[in-house]
Amino acid sequence: MLPDWIGPQDLAALWLTLKLAAVTTVVLLILGTPLALWLARTRSRFKLAVESVVALPLVLPPTVLGFYMLMLLGSQGPIQALGGPGLAFTFTGLVIGSVFYSLPFVVQPLQNAFASIGAGTMEAAACLRAGPWDRFFTVVLPLSQRGFLTAITLGFAHTVGEFGVVLMIGGNIPGETQVISIAIYDHVEAVDYASAHVLSGLLLGLSFLMLFSLYAINGRLKMVLP
Amino acid sequence: MLPDWIGPQDLAALWLTLKLAAVTTVVLLILGTPLALWLARTRSRFKLAVESVVALPLVLPPTVLGFYMLMLLGSQGPIQALGGPGLAFTFTGLVIGSVFYSLPFVVQPLQNAFASIGAGTMEAAACLRAGPWDRFFTVVLPLSQRGFLTAITLGFAHTVGEFGVVLMIGGNIPGETQVISIAIYDHVEAVDYASAHVLSGLLLGLSFLMLFSLYAINGRLKMVLP
Amino acid sequence: AELRVAVAANFNATLERLAEAYGPTHEVAFSISSGSSGKHFAQIRQGAPFDLFFSADDRRSADLVASGHAVADSRFVYAEGLLALWSPDPERIPEDAVAFLNKTDAPRIAIANPRVAPYGAAAEAVMASYGITPDPGRLVTGQSIGQAFNFVTTGNTEVGFVALSQLITHERQYGPGSRWIPAAESYPPIVQEAVLLRAARDRQGARAFLDWVRESEAARAIIQSDGYRLPSPAANRDHRDR
Amino acid sequence: MTIQLKFDLVRPDFRLTVDVEVPAHGVTALFGRSGCGKTTLLRCVAGLEPAVQGRLTVNGACWQDEARFLPAHRRPVGYVFQEGQLFPHLSVLGNLMYGYRRIAQDRRIVQPHDVAELLGLEALLERRITEISGGQRQRVAMGRALLTSPRILLMDEPLAALDEISKAEILPYFERLHEDLSVPVLYVSHAIEEVSRLADHMLFMEDGVIRAEGPLRELITRADLPLVHGEQASAVLIGNALSHLDDEHLSCIHLPGGMLYVPRIREPTGGVLRVRVLARDVSVARQPPLPSSILNCVECTIKEIIDDPHPGHCLLKLQLGDQYLLSRITQRSRRQLELALGDRVWASVKGVALT
């Protein structure tokens, strides 16, 4: 029922993209949350340096960043030198690259959200017998809802769209590392504009639906912080 | 005094990049601030849609986004058809493309920052005779300091690094629309790794200094919240 | 006067050398924009301010002529790309490369994307005519021939089908690796065409440079030394009439 | 001149309906139980409830009617919020000066130096708002509002977190402020002693409506209002400072119907002044008392005998000239003394209790 321009390969790419974006977002949250918590609370003198380093990958063009990651992951790179696996051209490699590149989009909104939770609120929770984890889940999380929403939106959307890094360390293997963005890009490069339009439209439509639902759910949860 | 690997063309690209990133960031703040304010305050039913649309450009690969913008701004595009100026392949065109692509990185942190300012604080300012603009500059701005820092960092860094859109609308014309990220990319493509390394190192070093100073200044201003 | 040239990424370095040789004596300055030909094609159709276009193939140039964005009689083949299987490791590629690639434990192979890059299409053709059939998971595709080359130099794939011009540049700097050069007949020629764009149709300097590249010994020597094959002028004439 | 308040505001589970005029001078106390709408009423006056319908005129100037809604920052009010609402990004000084800077120079009547001194904030000016104590924060909130030299003060329990001594220092300043500058004050407080010391007028609220309204000294002796039932039930008398006994630090106040000694006051001879007499401080007897430390004794008529929530007590409303005193006594005394309506009795008041 799909128009001719979209082949099964494109659908595989779409599926892979969603999987990659989802996994990346989850990993980003898992890594970004403690990092953001640390940055929001610490008075360490390394804070400034860490903050800067987190934002740094952004200034390199994704393909160049991908190139350096290739050097890192390649046979002459430190990872394989230390007996690690060859991660280039694997899904895991894609996740690593995307995580690295999208980290600031997750860390910064979370850090802001965490920093704006009043010390008094946390103290109140502690005095009501909530331990650190408990406080995190019952106070920090709900009060950082908007920060998480932003982190998820930016992290997910950016992983869907960004392909410089993925292109570089993915090797464009159909079904394994070929994502939808590369597929669309190919169509444009190959002057197959019709397919590019259709795929772009499909991606935009899907993404709009996802974003819309995400914001709608958030609106329902009715954040209270005025 | 510069090593051979860096030509005057690279320096021109570096300068152009900084100019582009600075102008883009300023434009982003000018456009993003009122938009974020509106999103943070409104109860309009268009809010959800607008929020989603702002984040949407992210999901398209930059080159593809650039391709569509090229079709929009180019000689066959609707703008020129309606008698508008030719913006493709000009600095203005680059700014437009970058602004469009980086908008969510500015709007979302600002929106979060604005949303977390208590209504009571604003009311207190109003009762102390501060009109809307006055309130914005003396209450909203200082209390959103971290949000602005994030917006500026993400907006600026992303404009420095991202080149898909710029490549497409700009055409990679040295001294005019060739930015440093494209220059590095070209070096990598041309197997001129030495130049790529030097330029990347230079860019990273510069950016680290800028980010570090930015965060240090922010630390000095000693945000009080919470 | 300044000549604005859009050039396929793989020919960028060579064009710079050509410009260096030509510019000072003819008092022409060059502004060279490197990139993928697909991108340049879209940009030229949207009014990009280029005078000359050195495409990576002959399709875009033909299309631009057809759509009136380029001057028909200016089209010519400035180089034919040559393909090589290459590894930076001098020991890696044995005499019998075909058998090596067909072994069950053969390494991953980098190629350029056949859908967009002519070198990729050529690599596919070579494999087909030699009966090389790696399973799809071992074929790693770079978006451009430059990326395919990066996969090899960084050691993420041990071998790759790359442009001869690339490995010549690389070996000049880093020393020889091992290579296998398939017969030119085993793949359709990688014809790279240049064309004069409409905006510059009346610029003598632009036409003069194109003529220089096509005719002069100096230019042909540079192109050849960078690992391209040169078509006979006759072939070029035939080609233009096609 | 008056302040005309006519508001209708609907919230889920709560509705404020107010239509009342209060004098545009002196202190008007807003009194009522928690949740009755006091804060909401102040917010309406300040212009912070845009949804409110109604009409608000202050000294003839219309701030709100059907056609107009003066925004909050155009209203010359000084609002001391119930919950501080200090600016977290500014120092104590920054908070104090925020409003002051926004007032035209020739309208600045209240000066920063005086306020900081009065409120004991001099040593804290550079502190951040998170680094001072609760009472200190409350004082900053008060100072900040005063420094806008407002033409009406809205104070929502401004002294709740302050100790007696600080209160005793700050209260006279307020009295002077509203007397000298004739700034009307809408004053929310649960402390009836504070209110009856400061206020001239009173609005008694219940569930979003004004149950009763009028001069303070009428309301606090009205049998149908709960004010007479508290421990702090009292009456306020108006008199003239007749003479001063300087060596004994006493003043003698002349009332129609009697004379009271009170601690020496500043008022010049002949000035009008108010004395608050707590019901529990007033005892009654059939005969004039023997010499004791009770200085004051006046003859009154029993006008009303009011039941008290405590079954062992009752309240007597005693007429003294054209004014009233309250006296809380035990039912036992009432029986023993055989008190009845219309009886003449001697009411004793300890002078030290008067303020």
Add this chain to the structure above:
Amino acid sequence: MTIQLKFDLVRPDFRLTVDVEVPAHGVTALFGRSGCGKTTLLRCVAGLEPAVQGRLTVNGACWQDEARFLPAHRRPVGYVFQEGQLFPHLSVLGNLMYGYRRIAQDRRIVQPHDVAELLGLEALLERRITEISGGQRQRVAMGRALLTSPRILLMDEPLAALDEISKAEILPYFERLHEDLSVPVLYVSHAIEEVSRLADHMLFMEDGVIRAEGPLRELITRADLPLVHGEQASAVLIGNALSHLDDEHLSCIHLPGGMLYVPRIREPTGGVLRVRVLARDVSVARQPPLPSSILNCVECTIKEIIDDPHPGHCLLKLQLGDQYLLSRITQRSRRQLELALGDRVWASVKGVALT
């Protein structure tokens, strides 16, 4: 059993140095001027000031010493913060239940339903915290702390924003709470009447140190402390409920040296109880008074004559058995009655004033 508090905390411009033991039952009032360190002391007890040096033992259990620092969430305290600190993302009910849920079922002594009813919060349970009034918020904060069934209560001005009636409803609950459950309470309040009603013990703070410490009724009559100088200066007497006059709703309290009638109390005959007598409610005379509404009259000895900040007044410290009464009189009366140390006088106290 005692609570041993030994703290040393240094801040720029402020230092808390405390080394004191207070009884681990009953209410200990923390009294002192704004900024003297009351909140800081409570925070140290709750474990919210990790920088504090010292030692804290509650009923034998060590919460902090050189080696140990029990984190806040492990300390069974119920802390009512001076500034609410309610959770903005939870409803009223959510706030109330937050701590309750974290207490093991068999340790839940206080029940949500009772607390909500007592604090008048039943109708508000679903509301968001931004949609209730200031006093309502304060009640939620109190309920939330109570519902952790704590083993020590820290209360920082819990009743400041409440009206008299709410206070009158809530205070007896506290009294029962600390009596029935024998939960010790550290209670910060500026309202001396609240404190002297509730507290058994008192810490008087000044500039970060404990100026004086001891049973409440000693401290509030000590001439060297400012407590005797306020309008609310009072004495607390301990006696036995001797008998009840049920038809008159009075109780008769037996003191060594005299007898007082007070409003009917619940205590059974013979129970020990406390009576607070305000200095301003006590008048003195040379002879026993004539019949009046003043029920109580006891004979005492003048032990001390204390100057008052008001030059026209003085305070008499009167011995009654082994206890003390305070009486504030004018200097004029003192001269007229020729009062001197050691004199026997008749002190009259209105029964209604006793609580």
